[in-house]
Amino acid sequence: MSTPETVTESVDPTLERPVVTIDSGQVRGIWREGSAAFLGVPFAEAPVGPLRFEAPVPVAPWDGVRDAAELGPTPQRKQLAEITLIPEPSIPGDSTLNVNVYTPSPGAPDAALPVLVYIHGGGYTAGSPASPWYDGRAFNRDGVVTVSISYRLGFDGFGYIEGAPSNRGVRDWLLALDWVQRNVAAFGGDPARVTIAGQSAGGGAVLTLLGMPAAQHLFRSVWCLSGAVADVTEARARTFAETLARLAGVEATRDGFASLPETRVLELQDAATNPDDLDPMAGVAAMLQDGLPWGPMIDGDLITRPTLDSLRSGVGGDKPLVLGATDDEFTMATDAQKNKLRFVPASLVLGRLLTDRDRRKAYLAANRPQRRKGTAAMLGRFMTDSMFRAPIVRVAEARAAHPTWVYRFSWASPKLGWAAHCLDVPFWFDCLDAEKVDFIAGDNPPQALASELHGAAVSLVLEGAPGWRAWSDAPGATRVFGGGVRAPSVLADGYAEVRALV
Structure with missing residues (x-):
């Protein structure tokens, strides 16, 4: 049984804070102007140690009441400060696979409100669900339960590793959406009326999910803001992994990559995809032609073909889709x-x-x-x-x-x-x-x-x-x-x- 960071054995009624029971235990949120927030609720075990390169493992149940008053740790360990315009703080800690739930009706399963699940952007290497912009206040005001989710980024989330599950970041999305299906009713939401949305890499994420047969039961509709689909080929992902291993001086194996601290991987993953001798225009041309270096990979297992081909074949055709860009x-x-x-x-x-x-x-x-x-x-x-x-x-x-x-x-x-x-x-x-x-x-x-x-x-x-x-x-x-x-x-x-x- 996992142990929550803060556990109490009974609810203190003087706090007047909402408590909700989910399949892993009880969580205590906070009230804010007529709606409630439950922050940093884990949907998976911390992806560290032997779980670092594994598919996400559902979080084990806990005893007592887990405090959910503060944002949880984020997978982001560096910010794309030079290009991002969204405040997305990095929060230290191991339990990085968590959700934030914003709801006007906590503990009221009969409310059956529609649900919005938001996936942040950041080029699949940065970004976090902790941005104040992703707060669900306005959607709560309009009768929508809102959930923001985290997922592993960069090489840890999407890099090719022989013998390790592919598309670990995608598997994080799937488990988070499964968590919503199992638990959102406790927050007043209707699991049959889930809309997924995301911007930039998050927009690419929702399009990827729309084109995945394995994800169809997890949502009803999709809104894509400035979607950047990756569709990295396995050959390209192998090349990046081999380059990263060579730069780090380790074998391109699971053990070799596991020997590298996450900070070292972050130092090297950009260098592995951006040769120093590439002039700026050639770099732009390469990005426009080949796409993003990190992100969902066509692995023949979880993702069997490019997203556009999947959509063209009719996958996700029953789901309303809105998409656009600036x-x-x-x-x-x-x-x-x-x-x-x-x-x-x-x-x-x-x-x-x-x-x-x-x-x-x-x-x-x-x-x-x-x-x-x-x-x-x-x-x-x-x-x-x-x-x-x-x-x-x-x-x-x-x-x-x-x-x-x-x-x-x-x-x-x-x-x-x-x-x-x-x-x-x-x-x-x-x-x-x-x-x-x-x-x-x-x-x-x-x-x-x-x-x-x-x-x-x-x-x-x-x-x-x-x-x-x-x-x-x-x-x-x-x-x-x-x-x-x-x-x-x-x-x-x-x-x-x-x-x-x-």
Whole structure:
């Protein structure tokens, strides 16, 4: 029997804190403005020691009442400080596989409220569920139980190890969702009405799960924000593992990798996938062509084929899907090069990334307004389109007649100058007053826009549709959030600019 970090034998009624009984024991949460939070509740044993490279093991029952008043340890041991715009703290500790549950009806199984499960992003190597932006207050206000989950990251979660279970991070998602099925009723949720959602790598995660036959019983609908699907090939994953082992001076075996402290793996995993002699443009080209180096792997077991092929075959076709992206996910990053690129033609820069001349001409012609903003802006838009926006069209087309809605987030932050990566997240969660939102959205972000986007999310969770015409009914139909007062809210072909890349 595992021992909780804090155990009491009886509930102190003077604390007036909610206590819920789940299949592993009792947990005591905290009240906050009419809803309750149960933080850091473990769904699996700590993935350390002999369990480090194993599939997640369901947490053993405990005696007494486990305190759930503080966020639990996070798998994240470093932050992507140079590119992330979301405050996602790293919390030390071993019991990193945990969930946070936010609910307006703790201990009321008859409430049967719909459930939202959120998977954080971070390129599959960083990020954590501990962000104040992922707090479920607004969804609780709208009658939705909200759960944020953690999962192993980087090499520990996704690296290839001979003799170890593949896709350990994916298996963490599956066990967390299974935990929700078994326990969310105790928090007032309905396990038959679960929506999964995520942003960036988390968006890729929910698309991966949507395309997995083994996951179909775990959720009812999906919302994908700026999804980055990995679909790493086994051969590529083997190469990265061998390179990491060579850099560490160990055998590329389970024992060899187990001899490395997690801190050493973190030092080396970037070097294993980014050769020092690769010039910046070649690095960009490699990322756009090959995708992310760490993430779900096509292992022939848990994941048998690329996600797009799976969706095209009809897997997940009965589940409503909403997906979209910001207009300029990467343009803020390329802005740093705008002086260097000022006099370099966009066609010349893109020539190294989009080698097919006819496609390049068609793409540039379709993006004349962006091209007029300069070569750096055009490069940022191309990277955005290649990584996020063109895949949206591919997924929507692969789903054919299955219920699919597409949107764009077009509001440009006055602080950043663009509709940048992560900007939509506090609007989606309707938490514009949360910590550091002003850093990304300025001092007075439009609440009306948050109400629109968050309202659409609530509509999907409650009713199975977000409230505008589906792409599956009218191919190309795209809801535009924040496009301006005079702009139409729904475009007939909102992703026309990326057609040359599809």
